[in-house]
Structures are given as C-alpha cells and as structure tokens.
Amino acid sequence: MEYVLKVNNVEKTYGKGTNTFEALKNITFSIEPGEFVGVMGPSGAGKSTLLNVLATIDSPTSGDIFIEADNIAKMKEDKLADFRRDHLGFIFQDYNLLDSLTVRENILLPLAIAKMPAKEINEKVISIAKTFGIEDLLDKYPYQLSGGQKQRTASSRALVTKPKLLFADEPTGALDSKSATEFLENLRSLNIEQEATIMMVTHDAYAASFCRRILFIKDGQLSKEMVRGNRTRKEFFQLILDELANLGGDEHDNV
Amino acid sequence: MTMFDLALKNIKRNLKHYALYIGATVFSIIIYFTFATLKYSDNLSGLAETSRQIRGIMSGSAFVLMIFVAIFILYSNTFFMKKRKKEVGLYSLLGVRKKKIGYLLFFENMMIGIISLIIGIGLGFFLSQLFLAILLKLMGIQMELGFTFSSQAVIETSIVFFAIFLVTSLLGYRVIYKFKLIDLFQAANKGEEKPKSRLIIALAGLLSLILAYWMALQDLMTSDVWHHLGLATPLLIIGLTIIGSFLLFNSVLVYVLTKLKKREGWAWKGLNVMTVSQLLYRIRGNAKTLTIITILSATTITAGGAVFGMYYNTDKTVQSFAPFSFMWQGSQHEISDESVEVAIDFEVKNIRVSSEEMDREYNIINQSTFEQLAQALDWDNIESINNKQEEALLIDPFYDERWSEKTEEVLVDGNPYQISKMYTTSIVNIEVLSGSMLVLSDEQFEALDHKAIDYHVIQLDNYKKHADLSEQLASSLGTENFSSAIRDYQESLKSSGTLLFVGSFLGLVFLLATGSIIFFKMMTEAEEDKSKYGILYKIGVSKREMKQTIRYQMGFVFVAPLILGLMHGAVALIAFSNLLQMNLWKPILWWMLAYTLIYIIYYFITVRGFYQTTMQEEN
Numbered sequence: 001m002e003y004v005l006k007v008n009n010v011e012k013t014y015g016k017g018t019n020t021f022e023a024l025k026n027i028t029f030s031i032e033p034g035e036f037v038g039v040m041g042p043s044g045a046g047k048s049t050l051l052n053v054l055a056t057i058d059s060p061t062s063g064d065i066f067i068e069a070d071n072i073a074k075m076k077e078d079k080l081a082d083f084r085r086d087h088l089g090f091i092f093q094d095y096n097l098l099d100s101l102t103v104r105e106n107i108l109l110p111l112a113i114a115k116m117p118a119k120e121i122n123e124k125v126i127s128i129a130k131t132f133g134i135e136d137l138l139d140k141y142p143y144q145l146s147g148g149q150k151q152r153t154a155s156s157r158a159l160v161t162k163p164k165l166l167f168a169d170e171p172t173g174a175l176d177s178k179s180a181t182e183f184l185e186n187l188r189s190l191n192i193e194q195e196a197t198i199m200m201v202t203h204d205a206y207a208a209s210f211c212r213r214i215l216f217i218k219d220g221q222l223s224k225e226m227v228r229g230n231r232t233r234k235e236f237f238q239l240i241l242d243e244l245a246n247l248g249g250d251e252h253d254n255v
Numbered sequence: 256m257t258m259f260d261l262a263l264k265n266i267k268r269n270l271k272h273y274a275l276y277i278g279a280t281v282f283s284i285i286i287y288f289t290f291a292t293l294k295y296s297d298n299l300s301g302l303a304e305t306s307r308q309i310r311g312i313m314s315g316s317a318f319v320l321m322i323f324v325a326i327f328i329l330y331s332n333t334f335f336m337k338k339r340k341k342e343v344g345l346y347s348l349l350g351v352r353k354k355k356i357g358y359l360l361f362f363e364n365m366m367i368g369i370i371s372l373i374i375g376i377g378l379g380f381f382l383s384q385l386f387l388a389i390l391l392k393l394m395g396i397q398m399e400l401g402f403t404f405s406s407q408a409v410i411e412t413s414i415v416f417f418a419i420f421l422v423t424s425l426l427g428y429r430v431i432y433k434f435k436l437i438d439l440f441q442a443a444n445k446g447e448e449k450p451k452s453r454l455i456i457a458l459a460g461l462l463s464l465i466l467a468y469w470m471a472l473q474d475l476m477t478s479d480v481w482h483h484l485g486l487a488t489p490l491l492i493i494g495l496t497i498i499g500s501f502l503l504f505n506s507v508l509v510y511v512l513t514k515l516k517k518r519e520g521w522a523w524k525g526l527n528v529m530t531v532s533q534l535l536y537r538i539r540g541n542a543k544t545l546t547i548i549t550i551l552s553a554t555t556i557t558a559g560g561a562v563f564g565m566y567y568n569t570d571k572t573v574q575s576f577a578p579f580s581f582m583w584q585g586s587q588h589e590i591s592d593e594s595v596e597v598a599i600d601f602e603v604k605n606i607r608v609s610s611e612e613m614d615r616e617y618n619i620i621n622q623s624t625f626e627q628l629a630q631a632l633d634w635d636n637i638e639s640i641n642n643k644q645e646e647a648l649l650i651d652p653f654y655d656e657r658w659s660e661k662t663e664e665v666l667v668d669g670n671p672y673q674i675s676k677m678y679t680t681s682i683v684n685i686e687v688l689s690g691s692m693l694v695l696s697d698e699q700f701e702a703l704d705h706k707a708i709d710y711h712v713i714q715l716d717n718y719k720k721h722a723d724l725s726e727q728l729a730s731s732l733g734t735e736n737f738s739s740a741i742r743d744y745q746e747s748l749k750s751s752g753t754l755l756f757v758g759s760f761l762g763l764v765f766l767l768a769t770g771s772i773i774f775f776k777m778m779t780e781a782e783e784d785k786s787k788y789g790i791l792y793k794i795g796v797s798k799r800e801m802k803q804t805i806r807y808q809m810g811f812v813f814v815a816p817l818i819l820g821l822m823h824g825a826v827a828l829i830a831f832s833n834l835l836q837m838n839l840w841k842p843i844l845w846w847m848l849a850y851t852l853i854y855i856i857y858y859f860i861t862v863r864g865f866y867q868t869t870m871q872e873e874n
Binding site: 055057077078081082083084085086088090092096097098099100101105108109110111112113115116117118121122157 | 519520522523524525526527528529532533535536786787789790791792793794795796797798799800
C-alpha cells in the first residue's frame with residue numbers, strides 16, 4: 001500500500017528508573033497521500049506528544065516512523081532540520097509568527113532557508129497568499145492582523161514549500177467560530193483541490209468533523225478509528241460527539 | 256513564616272538566578288575595596304610625601320569609581336528585577352499584598368548586598384596585595400610588602416555600598432508599586448512601530464560629531480573656541496559626541512538595515528531577513544545601549560591610551576632633556592667602569608646678546624665639540640660651518656614654531672653670524688646647561704674673549720642599569736651641577752607609573768563594565784527571543800544557521816559601537832598628543848589593539864550565552 005506516513009510500534013517514555021511515564025504505547029498506523037486525518041483524545045492522552053514525535057521535534061524512545069522512504073526516527077539532528085524544512089509543514093494554535101517580520105517575510109522564510117532565488121520566492125509567496133486570501137496583507141506586521149489572518153499567514157508559511165505532510169496542532173484553538181470555520185474550509189479545499197496531506201490534532205469535535213478519518217487516542221494508545229465515508233459533515237460531527245462521550249473527556253465541547 | 260525567612264529561602268532556592276547579580280555586585284565591591292586599600296596603604300602614603308600628586312590622583316579616581324560602580328549596580332539590579340517580574344506577578348496573583356512583596360524584595364536585596372559586601376571585602380583584601388605589588392613595580396620601586404589591612408578602607412567601602420544597596424533596595428520596593436498584573440499576561444513589545452530613517456536626523460548626528468571633532472582638534476592656546484568658551488569646551492565636546500553618536504545609531508543604522516532588507520536577492524537568502532529584521536525591530540532600545548557602549552569604549556580607549564602613551568614615552572621624554580647618562584660642570588672625575596661608552600670633556604663660553612626687545616643668553620661651543628657630542632648621540636645630520644667668519648649653527652631645544660621667533664642672525668661681540676642651520680633637539684643635559692647653544696668654528700671660538708667653563712658628559716651603554724653609579728657620582732660631585740638620566744627617569748616613572756596604574760585600573764573597570772552591560776542587555780533579549788528560535792527550529796532551520804544569525808546580530812551590536820568608540824578615542828588622543836607635543840601613535844595603536852582583542856573575547860562569550868539561552872528548551 002502507498003503511504004506518506006507510516007508509524008510502526010512507536011513508544012515514548014519520559015523519566016528514568018522507577019519514575020517513568022509512558023506517554024505513547026505501541027502506536028501503529030499509516031496515512032495515505034491526500035488524506036485529511038484528525039487525531040482526537042482527552043487532555044493528557046498523548047496527542048501532542050504524538051504530533052511532536054511525528055513532526056521530528058521530539059524523538060521516540062523506540063519504533064520506526066517512515067515519511068515516504070525516510071525513517072525519521074533514526075535521523076541525525078542536522079539532517080532532521082533539513083527534512084523538516086523540505087518535507088514538513090506546521091500550523092500551531094498560537095500561530096508562531098515572528099513578530100519582527102512582515103507577513104511576506106514570514107511566509108518566505110522557509111524558502112529563503114532553502115536558498116531559493118528571490119524571483120521564484122516572490123511568485124510562490126503571492127500564489128499561496130492568494131489561496132488563503134491574504135495577498136493584501138503581505139506588507140503588514142503580525143501585530144496588525146486578526147487571529148484568523150494570523151492563522152492563514154501561518155498556514156501559508158507551512159504550505160509554501162509544498163510539504164509532503166502538513167501537521168496542524170489545535171489550529172482553531174484560539175479562533176472565534178467564524179474564523180475557525182473559514183480556516184477549516186480553507187484546509188479542506190487545499191486537501192481536495194491540491195491533494196495536500198494533512199494531519200490535525202484537535203480536541204474540538206467541530207474541527208475534527210472536517211477530517212476524512214479520525215484516530216482516537218487514550219492513555220497513550222490508539223483506541224479507535226473512524227472514517228467519514230459518505231456521511232455529511234453534520235452526521236459525522238454527531239458521531240464524533242457520541243464517541244467522545246464514550247471515551248470520556250471533552251464531551252461538553254459544542255459547535 | 257516571617258518575611259525574613261521567606262527572603263532567605265528565596266535566595267537559597269534561586270541561587271542560580273541570583274549568581275549573575277551577586278557576581279556583579281561582588282565584582283564592584285572588590286574593585287572599590289582594592290582601590291580604597293591602595294588609597295590608604297601605608298606603603299603608598301610613605302611615597303605620597305615625596306610625590307604629592309599621587310594622593311590627588313587616587314582620591315579623584317576613587318570618586319569616579321564610586322559613581323561608576325553605583326551606575327553599574329543599578330544597571331544589573333534593573334536587569335535582575337526584570338527577570339523576576341513573573342515571580343513578583345505570581346505573588347501578586349496569589350493575593351500577597353503589594354506592601355508585603357515590597358518588603359520581601361527590600362529584605363532580599365539588602366541581604367544580597369550584605370553577603371556580597373563580606374565576600375567582596377574578603378577577596379578584595381587579597382587582590383589589593385597583588386595590585387599594590389604591581390603598582391610598585393610599575394613605579395620602579397623595590398619594596399618589601401607586608402600584608403596591610405586597612406580598616407579605613409573597610410569602613411569607606413561599607414558606607415559607600417551600604418548607601419548604594421539602600422538605594423537599589425528602595426528602587427526594588429518601588430518596582431512593585433509600578434507593576435501591573437496585566438503586564439504579566441501581555442507579551443512584551445506588542446505592536447512596536449517600525450522605525451523610519453530620517454535624513455535630517457542623520458545629518459544632525461553627523462554635524463554634531465564633526466563639530467565635536469573639530470572642537471577637540473583646536474589648539475588649546477590659539478583657538479577662538481577655547482578663548483570664548485573656556486572650560487565649558489570639553490563638556491560641550493563630550494555632550495556633542497554623545498548626542499551625535501545617539502543620532503547616528505538611530506538614523507544611519509536604520510537606514511542601512513532598511514536598505515539591506517529591501518535587497519531581496521541578499522535578504523531572502525537563509526536567515527538574513529531574520530537577522531536584519533531583528534536588529535531593526537530592536538534598534539530603538541539598542542541605540543541607547545550602543546551609545547552607552549560607545550562612550551564607555553571611547554573613555555577607556557582615551558584614558559588608557561593617554562596614560563599608556565605617557566608611560567611609554569617616559570624614556571623618550573627623559574632622553575630629550577637628558578641625552579647623556581651623566582653630565583656635570585667643574586672638575587674632571589675619572590669613572591673606571593666598562594659600561595662607559597663615551598666620555599667627553601669640553602669648554603663652553605657664555606655670552607649675552609642685547610637687542611631691543613630682550614636680552615638673550617647663548618652658550619657657545621666650537622665645531623669640534625659639537626661634532627663629538629653629536630656623534631656620541633648618533634645624530635645623522637651633522638652640519639659643518641663653511642664660511643667660518645660669518646656662519647654659525649644654533650641649537651634651540653625650546654623652539655616651538657607656533658610661537659617662537661626664528662633667529663636668523665646672532666651678534667657675538669659685535670660680529671654678526673648667519674645661522675646656517677638650526678637644531679631643535681638638545682645636545683646636552685638641559686638640567687645642567689640650559690638655553691640656546693651656538694656653534695662657532697674652532698678659530699672663532701678660540702678668539703672669543705670670554706671665560707671658558709669646563710663641562711663633562713658621559714654616555715653609558717644602558718643608563719637605566721646604573722642607578723648605583725649615579726648615586727656615587729652624585730655624592731662625590733654634589734647634586735647642584737650634576738645631571739643623571741637614570742635619576743630623571745626614576746622621577747618621571749614615579750608619577751607616570753601611578754598614572755598608568757590608576758589609568759589601567761579604571762580602564763579595566765570600564766572594560767569589564769562595557770562587557771557586562773552588553774552581556775546583560777543581550778541576555779535580556781535572548782530571554783525574549785527564545786520563542787522565536789523555537790519557531791525557527793520547528794520550521795526546519797538547522798542549529799548551525801541559527802547560530803549564524805545570532806553571530807551576525809551580536810556582531811552588529813558589537814562592531815558598530817566599537818568602530819565609533821575607536822574613532823572618538825583616536826580623535827581625543829590626537830588632541831592629547833598635540834597638546835603635549837608628543838608622538839604617541841605607537842602606544843595608542845597598541846592600546847587600541849589590546850582593547851579590541853578583549854572586546855572580541857566578550858563577543859564570543861556573549862554569543863555563547865545567547866545561544867545557550869535561546870536553545871535551552873530544545874535540549
């Protein structure tokens with residue numbers, strides 16, 4: 001089977017000696033090209049740990065992680081940085097924009113690091129900015145933007161390199177519901193039209209209902225998988241809420 | 256638990272955080288105590304009887320040091336308090352009353368002060384012995400040192416620092432009242448305006464610097480500026496320099512950085528865009544720090560260069576007024592020492608020439624004596640008299656083209672002599688035979704009807720080694736008409752050695768302070784920038800690249816004030832050497848080189864510190 005991401009028996013243990021904590025236990029799954037996968041679970045279940053490990057920001061205690069043919073679990077520090085730059089994109093809850101750079105500069109940073117010629121950089125930045133509808137904001141500084149605009153800037157930065165895989169960590173966590181919906185629509189159209197492969201961690205059932213497949217995680221283990229199939233988003237949303245109620249945790253979240 | 260217990264516990268727990276602050280205070284105390292000990296030292300007061308100026312220099316310097324130390328401690332205290340804002344905020348959030356937090360900070364600060372005082376005086380005691388030994392060596396005095404413990408120094412240091420700590424503690428107490436809880440939750444530097452470069456500001460800065468330089472290079476005696484402004488001139492120069500530096504940093508740097516940012520081909524390569532933007536983002540705050548660093552550097556370079564230059568030139572100064580190792584008037588005195596290279600006995604006739612304005616005295620020697628003396632001193636432009644009836648040579652060591660009148664002709668006993676060449680360096684020891692010297696041909700000299708006085712000069716291979724010989728001669732000849740280069744040398748070392756010591760001591764303090772101020776400033780920024788480097792890491796920037804941008808950013812902050820500081824220092828030192836009519840280029844360049852080297856070491860330490868602070872989270 002073809003895959004973008006393949007995770008094999010990944011474990012992550014914190015601490016030493018008797019005082020250890022297993023954050024991830026025996027995680028195995030894979031993501032195919034063009035998928036939009038959500039990862040859900042209650043607080044402390046290991047969602048963020050999993051994302052960090054997959055995103056090469058943290059390293060697993062054992063197990064293999066393949067992104068296409070590369071085993072990132074066995075990669076060295078400097079190579080990892082290059083790999084992140086060339087193949088992965090990130091979106092975070094708090095946007096993580098550099099406040100001393102303009103929107104344009106924030107977006108072009110990954111390309112500049114990859115030593116792309118300035119002309120090519122300019123074209124790519126403008127094209128991605130159009131996709132997210134922020135081409136008028138390119139010369140503004142982050143403090144002049146609203147939350148939604150910031151998140152779209154962050155997404156532009158994450159996607160400007162055309163990454164193999166886009167990681168999103170609670171991307172709608174700090175947005176109001178209108179901005180969040182717009183943003184999620186953006187992600188979905190990217191996923192459908194440009195076949196971007198996306199993995200999104202969220203505890204919000206509404207955000208998760210935009211995904212095509214959802215992995216539930218509890219106590220560091222994968223507990224359930226859910227596929228949207230031919231259901232409408234609303235049906236899928238209801239299904240997710242029911243499942244969350246079963247798992248216990250975020251059942252009070254609403255639309 | 257009492258407030259005192261809480262304060263004590265606080266220090267114990269956070270020792271690591273406190274280390275930098277305590278280090279800075281202990282350092283200041285050591286420096287001050289060492290200086291105070293030297294000031295009150297018995298060894299030194301013994302000397303002070305002979306050379307009184309030492310006392311004056313020491314007291315004046317102690318005052319400068321005191322002001323400086325106070326500023327330095329205030330600066331590090333501010334840095335320290337900034338770091339602890341979160342902690343204070345947390346207490347406040349938990350409902351501790353402001354008054355109580357204020358007490359806590361006050362007690363804590365006083366406690367740190369007292370602990371530092373004890374450590375500082377203890378360490379300062381040993382260091383002062385070392386410094387005293389160095390000082391005496393530089394002054395060229397051999398003396399056995401007993402361990403001196405000056406209670407006066409302890410009292411003075413304690414009083415000064417107690418006052419300083421009281422002030423900082425009160426300021427700490429005040430901080431809590433100015434503090435707003437909202438600050439804790441708001442990110443720093445939200446929405447700072449992008450700085451704009453204005454040509455007019457750049458021009459104003461440039462103009463005030465040029466004006467300051469021009470004023471500094473005016474001649475003290477002849478210029479109108481000094482005439483009209485008098486003693487306000489140096490203050491005006493310093494003021495203009497400070498303002499000029501600040502305006503330049505504020506405008507020119509902004510201009511350069513903005514231009515760089517716009518050059519996409521360069522800026523959009525690697526982290527260049529980040530480097531430039533970060534610098535631009537901080538330029539407002541940095542302009543102030545850069546100016547302080549520039550002024551400190553310039554002060555250190557100027558003071559150190561001047562003092563070192565004078566010390567370095569002691570030898571030359573001595574040589575200029577005592578070119579021979581020994582010289583005396585009167586009877587011959589045989590010296591049977593193998594170190595004697597040249598011994599010349601010669602006759603001098605003294606005449607008085609009256610003119611309308613004033614009488615002038617001339618010492619006359621003949622051509623052969625002149626040649627002998629000049630050869631012994633390795634002069635390379637020995638002129639001979641061609642027309643023996645009408646020509647003469649003139650040696651005038653006090654000639655100064657700025658105000659002396661050039662002598663063309665001298666009347667000796669009614670006969671006019673044309674001056675065919677004039678020398679401005681002394682050919683004998685001025686102490687014994689001062690005034691202008693006229694060289695006549697042997698025949699003309701012989702014909703002069705004046706009383707001839709016998710003089711004797713001796714040149715040794717290395718005059719500095721023969722202090723004992725000098726004393727022997729002095730006692731047998733009597734000191735009145737005897738000149739000894741080594742004696743002069745020792746005398747001038749005594750004063751310039753003290754100057755050198757005080758100068759380098761203060762220089763060292765300024766140097767360390769400059770370094771610490773940059774370091775504190777950069778560490779504060781590192782703390783703020785932590786998250787930015789976290790983002791870069793996630794985007795996929797390698798550590799090597801991050802290190803590089805840090806190196807560039809720091810490099811900019813370090814190099815800009817260094818260049819300007821060196822320029823200020825160079826101008827000040829040119830003015831200084833013009834004033835003293837000394838050629839100080841060599842020692843000044845050495846001093847600048849030494850300063851730059853130490854400065855570079857600071858750079859590396861700061862880059863390392865910055866890198867470690869920003870990378871903490873990832874490792």
